[in-house]
Amino acid sequence: MFFIEDQVFPGRHHGQTQSIREQVIDQACQRACDSIAPTWPLDQSIAVNPHWKRVHLPVRTVAARMAVLGDLQVFPARSHLLHAWQQGRMSAQDLTQAMTQLGLRQTTIAEAVAQLSTPLAITQLPLLIDVLDDDAQRFQRLTWRDAITHQVSQTCAAYFDRDQSDWQPERAGGLYQFWRDMIVHDHGIGVLMGLPNIHQFLDYLPRNRQQAERWVVEALGLDEAVLADYFEAVLLTVNGWASWCAYLDWQARLQGKSDDSLRDLLAIRLAWGVILMQCKGLNATNSAIRVIQQKWQHVAEKIQAAEQALQVDEVWQLALEIGYQRQLAQQLSQMPEAATPTPTPLIQAAFCIDVRSEPIRRAIESLSPNIQTLGAAGFFGLPIAYQPFASDYQRPQLPGLLAPSLTVRDQVLAGSEAISEVAQAGSKALQLKVGQKRLSNFMLSGQVSRLSKYPGAAFSLVESAGPLFLKPLLAMIKPQLHARSSLDQHGLPKKYRALTRPQLQAVSVVEKAELAARVLNSLGLTSGLAPLVILVGHASQSKNNAHASSLDCGACCGQSGEVNTRALAAVLNDVEVRAQLASMGMAIPAETWFVAALHNTTTQALQGFDLDLLPAATHTRWQQAAELFTAAGEVVRAQLASTSMQSTKAIDAGRLFKAFRQRANDAAQTRPEWGLANNAAFILAPRARTRHLNLAGRAFLHEYDAAADIEGALLEQLMTAPMLVTHWINWQYHASTCEPVKLGSGNKLLHNVVGGRIGVFEGNGGDLRIGLSKQSLHDGQQWMHEPLRLTVVIVASRRQIDQIIDRHAVISHLVNHGWLHLWCEEDGQRWRYVAGQWQALDFAEMTQPV
Secondary structure, eight states: OEEETTEEEOOSOHHHHTTSOHHHHHHHHHHHHTTOOOOOOGGGOOOOOTTGGGTTSOHHHHHHHHHHHHOOOOSOOHHHHHHHHHTTSSOHHHHHHHHHHTTOTTOOHHHHHHHTTSOOOOOOOOOHHHHHOOSGGGGGSOOHHHHHHHHHHHHHHHHHOSSSOSSOOOOTTHHHHHHHHHHTTOSSHHHHHTOTTTHHHHTTSOSSHHHHHHHHHHHHOOOGGGHHHHHHHHHHTTHHHHHHHHHHHHHHHHTTOOOOHHHHHHHHHHHHHHHHHHHHOHHHHHHHHHHHHHHHTTHHHHHHHHHHHTHHHHHHHHHHHHHHHHHHHHHHTSOOOOOOOOOOOSEEEEEESOTTHHHHHHHHHHHOTTEEEEEEOTTTTOOEEEEOTTOOOOEEOSOTTSOOOEEEEEEEOOGGGGGOHHHHHTTHHHHHHHHHHHHHHHHHHHHHHHHTTSHHHHHHHHHHHGGGGHHHHHHHHSOOOOOOOOGGGTTSOHHHHTTEEEEEOSOOHHHHHHHHHHHHHHHTOSSOOOSEEEEEEEEOOOSSOTTGGGGSBGGGTSBOSHHHHHHHHHHHHOHHHHHHHHHTTOOOOTTOEEEEEEEETTTTEEEEOOGGGSOHHHHHHHHHHHHHHHHHHHHHHHHHHHHHSSOOOOOOHHHHHHHHHHHHTOTTOSOSOOTTTTOOEEEESOGGGTTTOOOTTOEEEEOOOGGGOTTOHHHHHHHHTHHHHHHHHHHHHHHHHHSTTTSSOBOGGGEEEETTTTEEEESSOSSOBOSOBGGGTBOSSSBSSOOOOOEEEEESOHHHHHHHHHHOHHHHHHHHTTSSEEEEEETTEEEEEETTEEEEOOHHHHTSOO
16 A cells, blocks of 8 residues: 555555656656657747657657557548549559558558548557546546646646736746645636545645656556656647647757756646546546556557558558659759850849748749849848847747847937947937837837726726727728738837837957858858849738737748848948958959848738938839839739639739738738648759749748858758758648647637737637647638648758768658658759668659659
């Protein structure tokens, strides 16, 4: 017998349980916590592979583990695959090739197709709370699993909220202690769970998370080898909040710290088992523990059996991808015409690699032979945090994989002040004046906001100021045609908005020059610069959209690319920086000027910044470029109309632009744009290699010239940063499509924001929802995203790619465990990376009709 406070429970002898050392328990808990990928908050929403912490395992092994431990689906639903087969999306040749590659040689095509009509028979292992939930009333109330998820979720929402609630609780003891204090005062949970006497046992709850972990392990009597698996299954019941806790630890580790919230969350869920055992009594507890011990001692065998059952699903996943790759191979086999000497382009435009850039780049290039477009990660290599004007708040403007090392701060700068440090020093009085005005505007809006939170005051406010609310109300009923406006400038006096410019802080001229050299090198712009170089970030535009930042630039941590492009343009236009670059052997022609711009991916409009600083000749070139962008926007809007607009009737360009603008300002619009849906490939190559191709907005395009990267240093940067970011994007869309219930955020119409910025509930409770909403993936009739693993195509030497794979374990995991496909083009020959080996990619064979 062993004891928890005054309660006695059946189990192994107390002396035997002492053999389970705290170190073993600690390691099992940590292993479970290490399996959870982070999720970013709503205002910094970036795409994440929800299985990121599991990529050290083959993708089919992960699929088996998720099915057995959490009833999660990793591969596409069999019904989805069957529909794709019936629609001719993949051929018999695709399926045969997939079966051969994955060793399913004894199965015929007819048998493989028949299996798609058979439900996948994998049973999820039960947790202790599931086995204990066996009374006759269980069909007349919430299951204990759902009720516990709801209670824990509400606790987490209160604990982690720093921005929404005016009344902030005491959190000094950590999440576990906070939950323990709340649960003993929660008099509704007993009714919800059908346990009216639950409170007589709550005082015996373990006092801290370490005690909770130890007592549950002793009570269960599970073999040490399965503890980590059991704990991971427990965390998957609250995967949304677990992912949030993992984010907090991720951020802490970027700063050399750690966060224990995820361990506390695990202890909370484990402690619920202790509570229910006390409520059920000795006989029920003894029976439940025997069931758990018997079922979980075979967890390894169940996962192995699930992995075997999922082999056909992996085959179909690969066949779906080969169907796309066959088309991609056919396009890449169309080599561009032999290069002829061309003069330096008049305009160069560097875009983010985002798949939404590919259609507008193609449209621009089709309109003029004098413009060259390039692709780069949207943060343009600036490792910055951004501090808005008159604010102490800083936000990251770089991929979530990285921590910012530099700061960009807004300053009011007119004319030559933008590039003169002496003039900047003399404008302190102006900075102070504008800052005080902005703060007073915020205080006024804050007072109105506070008034609306108190019932009596709210009624009087509506009576006295009601007419003031008619305009925004009418705007919701009849969407306006406003252009996108930046929240970063809200509260600023209008006459200073155009003069408020982001500037790098506390960086020497030498450091700026070194930063500029790295950026120019990554863009392939170390020579041959055009007179006008446009740095094009991107942003989305929508109203009433909790997930708006997920449509902005993932490379800028879910923000627009405006700050990065404006700060970089200022650096590259700086006379002193250019002089330093020249001394480093990287001279920028005197006539070359860099201009920051923003591509609105919802309306396909282009906005330029700091145009008042341009010399007259450059301003003329900008106007020519702006006309090209306007015409290109018309082309892309016409292409998108069939998938974005309810009506596909032909309308003129002006009316179509207004329709897109109206859509962007519509507070009832659940699908303002399709974001990165249908992404499928990442190509690292000179633009000349793909300029002649229509990649249908499915490919990330990054500029890379192997001839200028002899040592492969730039390639290593690209494979360890942009490639990982595109993989994250690809797998967020994949997971949200294949497992929309547990890895997608559900129905937008039911979303309620949690904690002001943390995430959303679907309805008023349940777990925190992560991933993409169904409206971001489905148009109401069909899926708009095809769940394909990313195909990465690199024009470089296999030797250099191999060396990079060998040096970076995470890259090795991705390419060797089936998380993405890797192709290489070397000296005109194409190769694919399979099981650690390069195999010749026979484009002729792949493009043969079936």
